Amino acid sequence: MPELPEVETIARGLRPLLVGRTITGVSILGPHLIPKRGKNFEEQMIGKRILDVYRRGKILIVELDNMNRLAFHLRMTGRLGLMPSGEKPGQHVHLLLALDDQTSLFFQDQRKFGTCALFAAGELEAWPFYAGLGPEPLAMDKEEFAARLKGKRGRIKGLLLDQRFIAGIGNIYADESLFRAGIHPALAADRLTPGQIGKLHAAVQDVLTEAIAAGGSSIRDYRTAAGLAGAFQETFQVYGCKSLPCHRCKGIVQTTRVAGRTSSFCPRCQPRP
DNA sequence: AGACCCCTGGAC
DNA sequence: GTCCAGGGGTCT
Numbered sequence: 001m002p003e004l005p006e007v008e009t010i011a012r013g014l015r016p017l018l019v020g021r022t023i024t025g026v027s028i029l030g031p032h033l034i035p036k037r038g039k040n041f042e043e044q045m046i047g048k049r050i051l052d053v054y055r056r057g058k059i060l061i062v063e064l065d066n067m068n069r070l071a072f073h074l075r076m077t078g079r080l081g082l083m084p085s086g087e088k089p090g091q092h093v094h095l096l097l098a099l100d101d102q103t104s105l106f107f108q109d110q111r112k113f114g115t116c117a118l119f120a121a122g123e124l125e126a127w128p129f130y131a132g133l134g135p136e137p138l139a140m141d142k143e144e145f146a147a148r149l150k151g152k153r154g155r156i157k158g159l160l161l162d163q164r165f166i167a168g169i170g171n172i173y174a175d176e177s178l179f180r181a182g183i184h185p186a187l188a189a190d191r192l193t194p195g196q197i198g199k200l201h202a203a204v205q206d207v208l209t210e211a212i213a214a215g216g217s218s219i220r221d222y223r224t225a226a227g228l229a230g231a232f233q234e235t236f237q238v239y240g241c242k243s244l245p246c247h248r249c250k251g252i253v254q255t256t257r258v259a260g261r262t263s264s265f266c267p268r269c270q271p272r273p
Numbered sequence: 274a275g276a277c278c279c280c281t282g283g284a285c
Numbered sequence: 286g287t288c289c290a291g292g293g294g295t296c297t
Contacts, residue, residue: 075279076280077280077281077282092281109280110282111279111280111281111282112279112280112281113279113280154274155274158274220283259274259275260274260275260276
């Protein structure tokens with residue numbers, strides 16, 4: 001579920017609640033569900049102070065003392081939030097971190113695809129997935145985007161979804177960006193005109209910025225750190241809009257399969273290559 | 274590039 | 286029942 005705007009929203013919501021807190025207790029409710037959790041995870045976490053909460057791509061990072069970092073990847077149904085310590089954890093809560101203000105950070109994940117791992121100083125950068133992440137889309141100008149596209153093979157949607165090419169975009173924001181840019185998801189990346197590259201760069205930045213402002217997109221599971229739904233789903237132009245009329249023309253939104261994912265597009269605004 | 278895997282649950 | 290889902294890893 002959570003793509004860049006959702007993880008960013010969660011990080012922003014958690015930051016004021018977590019920074020300055022000390023971890024006083026750890027409960028792992030399903031050890032096998034947190035495979036990469038670091039050695040002696042429980043003992044290492046107790047007494048650590050939280051210094052910062054931020055995001056890189058779709059990864060949420062909780063920075064602790066001495067550059068120890070807790071990294072969460074929410075995958076499809078992961079959620080993070082705070083609850084009063086001592087309260088019964090909800091269904092599918094796999095990790096609880098008790099804090100020194102009588103609240104507990106919970107990590108919940110219905111489908112159990114999400115991961116949480118503790119990295120000592122320097123270890124996060126050594127994690128291949130992290131080390132291989134492409135640039136942050138909101139920190140990349142048009143020239144860099146064009147330069148990174150140069151010589152790339154494959155279809156444009158596949159590239160947008162490739163975290164090594166650009167970090168943080170998933171199925172929703174890839175489809176919404178391609179619609180705004182008027183580009184078919186299956187168009188070969190090396191066939192984009194300079195004009196299309198400029199439009200796509202702007203579309204990606206606009207869509208992500210607007211989605212963050214809306215608190216993310218809630219299809220079903222995603223909630224902010226405070227447990228609220230996002231609002232960007234109300235402005236979807238193509239994602240989840242199959243068979244509905246395009247907002248911009250008289251076309252009917254269709255789906256196709258690109259890069260192994262259902263891809264929604266308007267056949268008139270985004271003509272087939 | 275594609276198939277299939279991890280897992281749960283909602284829609285049909 | 287079957288198919289599908291905001292992700293990513295692995296294997297052919």
